Amino acid sequence: MPKLIKNGQLVDDNAQVLILDETQAPEELSLPEGPVFVPFAVWQAHKGQLSGRPGLGVWLDSHEDVAELAEDLGEISGVALNFPKFTDGRSYSAAALLRTRYGFKGEIRAIGDVLRDQFFFMQRCGFDTIQPKAGKYSDAQLEAALASLQDFSTPYQAAVDQPAPLFRRAQRAA
Amino acid sequence: MYRYDSYDQKIVDERVAQFRDQTRRYLAGELTDDEFRPLRLQNGLYIQRHAPMLRVAVPYGLLSTRQVRKLAHIARSYDKGYTHITTRQNFQFNWPSLEAVPEILAELASVEMHAIQTSGACIRNITSDPFAGVAGDEYIDPRPWCEVLRQWSTFHPEFAFLPRKFKIAVNGARQDRAVIQCHDIGLELKRNEAGEIGFRVLVGGGMGRTPIIGEEISDFVPWQHIITYNEAILRVYNRHGRRDNLYKARIKILVKALGIAEFKRQVEAEWAFTRGGPSTLTEAEVTRVGAHFTTPAYASLPSEDAGYAQQRAANAAFAAWTKRNVLAHKVPGYAIVVVSLKDPKRAPGDVTDSQLERVADLADAYSFGEIRATHEQNLVLADVKQSDLFAVWEQLRSANLATPTFGLLTDIICCPGGDFCSLANAKSIPIANAIQARFEDLDYLYDIGDIELNISGCMNSCGHHHVGHIGILGVDKNGEEWYQVSLGGSQGNQTSIGKVIGRSFAAHEMPDVISKIITVYQAERQEGERFIETVRRTGLDPFKLGVYGEAAVKERKQNA
Ligand code: SF4
Numbered sequence: 205m206p207k208l209i210k211n212g213q214l215v216d217d218n219a220q221v222l223i224l225d226e227t228q229a230p231e232e233l234s235l236p237e238g239p240v241f242v243p244f245a246v247w248q249a250h251k252g253q254l255s256g257r258p259g260l261g262v263w264l265d266s267h268e269d270v271a272e273l274a275e276d277l278g279e280i281s282g283v284a285l286n287f288p289k290f291t292d293g294r295s296y297s298a299a300a301l302l303r304t305r306y307g308f309k310g311e312i313r314a315i316g317d318v319l320r321d322q323f324f325f326m327q328r329c330g331f332d333t334i335q336p337k338a339g340k341y342s343d344a345q346l347e348a349a350l351a352s353l354q355d356f357s358t359p360y361q362a363a364v365d366q367p368a369p370l371f372r373r374a375q376r377a378a
Numbered sequence: 379m380y381r382y383d384s385y386d387q388k389i390v391d392e393r394v395a396q397f398r399d400q401t402r403r404y405l406a407g408e409l410t411d412d413e414f415r416p417l418r419l420q421n422g423l424y425i426q427r428h429a430p431m432l433r434v435a436v437p438y439g440l441l442s443t444r445q446v447r448k449l450a451h452i453a454r455s456y457d458k459g460y461t462h463i464t465t466r467q468n469f470q471f472n473w474p475s476l477e478a479v480p481e482i483l484a485e486l487a488s489v490e491m492h493a494i495q496t497s498g499a500c501i502r503n504i505t506s507d508p509f510a511g512v513a514g515d516e517y518i519d520p521r522p523w524c525e526v527l528r529q530w531s532t533f534h535p536e537f538a539f540l541p542r543k544f545k546i547a548v549n550g551a552r553q554d555r556a557v558i559q560c561h562d563i564g565l566e567l568k569r570n571e572a573g574e575i576g577f578r579v580l581v582g583g584g585m586g587r588t589p590i591i592g593e594e595i596s597d598f599v600p601w602q603h604i605i606t607y608n609e610a611i612l613r614v615y616n617r618h619g620r621r622d623n624l625y626k627a628r629i630k631i632l633v634k635a636l637g638i639a640e641f642k643r644q645v646e647a648e649w650a651f652t653r654g655g656p657s658t659l660t661e662a663e664v665t666r667v668g669a670h671f672t673t674p675a676y677a678s679l680p681s682e683d684a685g686y687a688q689q690r691a692a693n694a695a696f697a698a699w700t701k702r703n704v705l706a707h708k709v710p711g712y713a714i715v716v717v718s719l720k721d722p723k724r725a726p727g728d729v730t731d732s733q734l735e736r737v738a739d740l741a742d743a744y745s746f747g748e749i750r751a752t753h754e755q756n757l758v759l760a761d762v763k764q765s766d767l768f769a770v771w772e773q774l775r776s777a778n779l780a781t782p783t784f785g786l787l788t789d790i791i792c793c794p795g796g797d798f799c800s801l802a803n804a805k806s807i808p809i810a811n812a813i814q815a816r817f818e819d820l821d822y823l824y825d826i827g828d829i830e831l832n833i834s835g836c837m838n839s840c841g842h843h844h845v846g847h848i849g850i851l852g853v854d855k856n857g858e859e860w861y862q863v864s865l866g867g868s869q870g871n872q873t874s875i876g877k878v879i880g881r882s883f884a885a886h887e888m889p890d891v892i893s894k895i896i897t898v899y900q901a902e903r904q905e906g907e908r909f910i911e912t913v914r915r916t917g918l919d920p921f922k923l924g925v926y927g928e929a930a931v932k933e934r935k936q937n938a
Contacts, residue, residue, distance in 0.1 A: 293539025297616050300536055321417055328535035355396045358385055360529040368656045371663035376383055378669040
């Protein structure tokens, strides 16, 4: 079973991220058994049936607006946010909005071009689950990559993982 | 100046460890070039024409002598004995080896320095007024605010992969000396009618391919809210800035596309959620940071030192230097000294290891141990007694650091250009040196008076050519290096973007072209009129005529 990082630990994961190819209309899909993340378009087309299904998540691409999912967050257990390229930073804002603006408590998973040197930023923005592309890292490499979550022990600014900035957290001597 | 506490030190130390590991993994083949590129860039490391280039952050241009000596040491030990000051007040090393960079970063960390976010699509080093704290026209010292913003922006997790680079500048004086109108965010410190401190916020300014002057998004953001307000701007930009086209990815394009009113609406809608939240600044934090920027122990002195007046009368070279490179200080008996890095025999902004050490010695002896770097690529000793100026001048002069041309035609702002930079269309340093050689007569330079000539080797505009009174831009024509000339640009309160005068020129024509432009100015100027004022009054036509001749101008008009 593929491994990923959840809450700072290496865990097995069997959730599937469903990807539509161009020929498939979102209406025509049949869902696999077990936990699955469906594309936002599929969710929109089948909201009625899918709502409340156990282990159901929705994934958004970086150009899709989390605000459009805000009303539905109570019906799903997770949101996966795609990084088409690791240099596309929109999903950091999307994760932060999900946590702070929309109060989402479920899983937020980073998918796509997910690399260890960005784990630290992802975690700070509210991602609890980090899933590098299949085959990108060996289990041993992923294990070693956990260290990157601890790159900086005491960041300056507030973020999702630490809602108070350093100047409110610590008594700093002048 | 700001001194690190254990938190600040830990962050830079952890950065060194992180980058050491990233470099190790890159050299071991675990990180691809594409994966490593943004990581090294966010540490100021470029791969250039000849070697890597390392850009070291000098937050808002302020340096201690200990730091300057460390930079000299790095130049000597890891480079070819010199370094270069950029238009963002940073230092660049042109010849370090990639393998040595983690070691250099460790050396920097030992003197509270780093290369964090000096490049890459993130919030860059924050720039400010090089005369902060000593200028007579200052309302509010910008340095504590710059430091507060530096800390906020350092490794901001949400804004490490923006559509494009993001530059913030802060000014707190009547005269803008930080080019705030040409920044992604320009902040002007001010007081409202109740006397409370806040910021006028400009957004969407920038140079580059599409030069745009920033627009006002708020005329007053109270100081407590400056972090949340900046975050709201950054969030709107991070989410909606264009990512499909590198040339359209700066915030200025988003602001133009939406219009300032709609952009402001989106920012304020975002801000409504975070305003007053935990990132709201506290009095205690501002006081803590502000306490680092103390007023030095100035002596009480007469406003005119008698000896200084005699020395000027007795020594024409000294007098000439004081006329240009010594500026008024807000404290009686003190002066601001501009240490010129515009020796015509060197690239503008270059400084050697031993010159740096000389400046550090002078700062320790005469200027409270502090040095500033300017975006005009000079150094500054901000607190020199008038009675010490002669000694300082002699020492600077013997180190070739007293070229008495501050603010004159040969005080050229110039990017590294094709000699170093792999993005360049054309070389810029030889053009600067050729113009400096043409205009070496000091009396002539003084007669021409205040003028700003800026050179960039390509559209990225690191040499600020758009806001030069005379701007020179390197362009590529079928693989050859050509130069486009613009006139009428200006930085400061009356920021304007220069206009191109016509067809471009070959390198060897450039000194003549500048001579012709100056000749037109001298013929056209009215009593007491500076170059830029003449250009504004007359427009470009007389200059086009002077440069291209009547026939060419006529032909152009007909074809237009
Ligand atoms: S303006 Fe162009 S050539 Fe000059 S330093 Fe910048 S990128 Fe390089």
